Amino acid sequence: MLMAACGGAPPGDDGVSDGTPPPIDPAMVADAVVRPDPIRLSGNISPYTVNGRTYTVLDSAAGYRKKGTASWYGTKFHGRRTSNGEIFDVYAATAAHKTLPIPSYARVTNLDNNRSMVVRVNDRGPFHDNRIIDLSYGAAVKLGFANQGTAPVIVEALSVVGAEDRRFSEDGDYRNLQIGAYSNKASAEKLASGIATVIETPVQLSPVDGPHGRLYRLRAGPFSDAAALAQAQAALRAAGFPEGQPLP
Template identity: 55%
Template sequence: DDGPPDSPPANLDQVPDPLPAVEPLASGPNRPYVIFGKRYVPATSLQPYKVRGIASWYGRKFHGARTSNGEIYDMYAMTAAHTTLPIPSYARVTRVATGKSVIVRINDRGPFHDNRIIDLSYTAAYKLGLLEAGSGEVEVELLLPDEIARIRAERSHGTMLAAAPDAAASSSGGAVQAMPVAAPAPITQVQELPPAPAPSALDPATATVSSPAQSGVFLQLGAFSGPSNAQALLARLKAQLPDWTEPLRIVNADNLHRVHIGPYPSRESAQAAAQRLQARLDIVPLIVTR
């Protein structure tokens, strides 16, 4: 009773992997639980994990529903469900048959079948070539802090390379030697931020709060357990996007402070806005529907 969307986006190949981060673990989703008479004990810290087994994927039946940590499941995002890996955490999933790898953010529990080890989002399964078969053998490796730091450093270096031609052009009158340029680096949906400014330093206009949450299609740029980081991100966005016409706000729901832009009239218009944001800020927003 699950399956692919009726009209999937045409640019799923361009959906980037999330930029991994060491995030605070959620409390509820990491407690022991029982499903179908079987008890599961999730890990409560980042420990080595590398397991080979069968991956499946989940799609439209759960699209728009809440994941185990209260986020909205978006089958077009690079996420996955696992029975015991910490929530949230990041894992590299490699298809054994092809060697193709993707990085996913673990934000849900499942699959609750003895012969499967991970449930991928629709887009993650698409990028690994698993949609048609429905499942396939993969290797799942949890990303530990050292590996996360290495990936973040590589992406940061790629961003600096992307900016280098413009700098060279301005200093040499436009004569620039051809060189490989890396694509802008995306950031994770829960971004690591410097300490927020003191409340008195924040412009009250930047702290637009909508609670309870408004219905519609939104871009989510961050979800935080405390208000200060959400306010800091919102202030940064308003400073960097002075000409952005859609409302920016903090939505307080489910014990999280979410930074939203929108609403948009459709998923297609939200996807177009997400691409414009990524081009300007190297941010990969999450499309959420309430």
């Protein structure tokens, strides 16, 4: 597990101090795009222990809102894997958090200047009692506290329509095919029935309440492997149905 350290913080477990990347224009740091990433076991083992202290990952990010101190981490971790296996980019809008599910999304607001941005939580940390979130250097630049190293912030988790929690599934790495999300239930049911005549894999229609009302999410799966998923997409295309998008 990657243990993050903010810029100017004490050396990490390998004795190497973190460093400041080349400066970047705040306008070049784009907010994270909220999307329904699946929550797998990777990065979410709970409880876990770091430096003799045990942490429990939240069952859900829903309703999380907390004030505290933010820090940032930089060149020491650039190019390394985060807790869920992604590659850390010091200029991307990402963050480390001790207990939010990975991945999840949060709006972070600097209470000193009221600057705000959306980040994607894909790492664990910061393992300091007085800090609640560790941001990438780029995010710290955009929020205006890269030079001083820390800032008082409020962290508010964002709801993600369509996200699946796969931590507690035996086959946590199975993949589904997202056909679409529809506002009209009757149309979604008709499409689901048609697709079910083309592929043998179960077709799932489930209601999801979002910011603009109720949608009916249509998915097919799970598929045992990538080849089975691709074969289903080909069959859907041939029959004139939407082929959908594979979920990560």
